[in-house]
Amino acid sequence: MKYLTSWRSPADPSSGDFSVKLDYRGFPEIFLWDNKKIEYRSGPWNGVRFSGTPEGKTPDYLKFEFVTNQDEVTYSFSVTTNNLFSRLIVNPNGVLQRLTWIPDYKQWNPFWYSPKDQCDNYRECGPYGICDVNASPVCKCPRGFEPKNLEAWNLRDGSDGCMRKTNLECMGDKFLHLRNVKLPETTTAFVDQSTSLKDCGDLCLRNCSCTAYANADIRNGGTGCVIWVSELLDIREHPSGGQNLFVRLAASDLALSPCYLF
Known part of the structure; x- marks a missing residue:
């Protein structure tokens, strides 16, 4: 099973306290964990997006895929436009973020994050x-x-x-x-x-x-x-x-x- 783990701090890439895992039981959904405590869940995939993340229209340059069958349960994304870069991370403060690279400023710009409120x-x-x-x-x-x-x-x-x-x-x-x-x-x-x-x-x-x-x-x-x-x-x-x-x-x-x- 593959999952995301936070850095210990912005300057320390060793494993931190937070992790994001896809739970395949029942109707699969994603959970954000602080060690052994659940902090947030995405809701299940409803064919368009995760039930708990309804924000806006998916950008044209991103393609999401969710597969669930007897052989696998996976969530993945790909960038469909050349020279565009996007990544999904959980930061050391326990925030799940999608970042997009801005070439003009040479920095990663937060595009989406959870938990929000x-x-x-x-x-x-x-x-x-x-x-x-x-x-x-x-x-x-x-x-x-x-x-x-x-x-x-x-x-x-x-x-x-x-x-x-x-x-x-x-x-x-x-x-x-x-x-x-x-x-x-x-x-x-x-x-x-x-x-x-x-x-x-x-x-x-x-x-x-x-x-x-x-x-x-x-x-x-x-x-x-x-x-x-x-x-x-x-x-x-x-x-x-x-x-x-x-x-x-x-x-x-x-x-x-x-x-x-x-």
């Missing part, structure tokens, strides 16, 4: 919590959920996350439609690239352990199926990107809101 911090809002960098406080619970630790929540510590207001009933449950979000952690998720979104929802409903579902690929209106059977971790809103996520709720928690799908 508070909501990029891993599990900032705990299980089922949603992080919104444009809100104050940044953590909120989705419909049908409430803070698990209200005292800490009111002090703006959302790390304990949210809990259900109403217990699930299995076949009588419905789904809350969350738009423009970074998908929850997918290392334990189930993936079927050939299943439609409708069939994915039916499959989730028949499995009483299923907590949410989404498309695996957002291209051409969406294809494939991702199903979660555990707590939903590390969700954030991305108003300019992200994708749809359908979270399982008790039917009574959706009864008064026609704007949510089921």
Whole structure:
């Protein structure tokens, strides 16, 4: 397994504390580690980009490739224009950066970086919590959920996350439609690239352990199926990107809101 490791310092190229690794379990995604502690995750590859990195259009001179099958799980990029150079590093301060060489200035210019803000911090809002960098406080619970630790929540510590207001009933449950979000952690998720979104929802409903579902690929209106059977971790809103996520709720928690799908 190949991965990126930071330098110890800008002047010391020995191995530092930070590393960036592609976790191939479940629905593969990239994690930034500080020794044995996760600092950030990219979200899974959705056919266009990683779910948690929705920023803008890919530059014409870069080509990204993500391969996942029974033989390999790899992420790579290439530069398609001669005399242009780009590299991906994790710096000694624990920031994942894409750098582009500027010939006129003879220096590497930061083109993209992560983590960017508070909501990029891993599990900032705990299980089922949603992080919104444009809100104050940044953590909120989705419909049908409430803070698990209200005292800490009111002090703006959302790390304990949210809990259900109403217990699930299995076949009588419905789904809350969350738009423009970074998908929850997918290392334990189930993936079927050939299943439609409708069939994915039916499959989730028949499995009483299923907590949410989404498309695996957002291209051409969406294809494939991702199903979660555990707590939903590390969700954030991305108003300019992200994708749809359908979270399982008790039917009574959706009864008064026609704007949510089921």
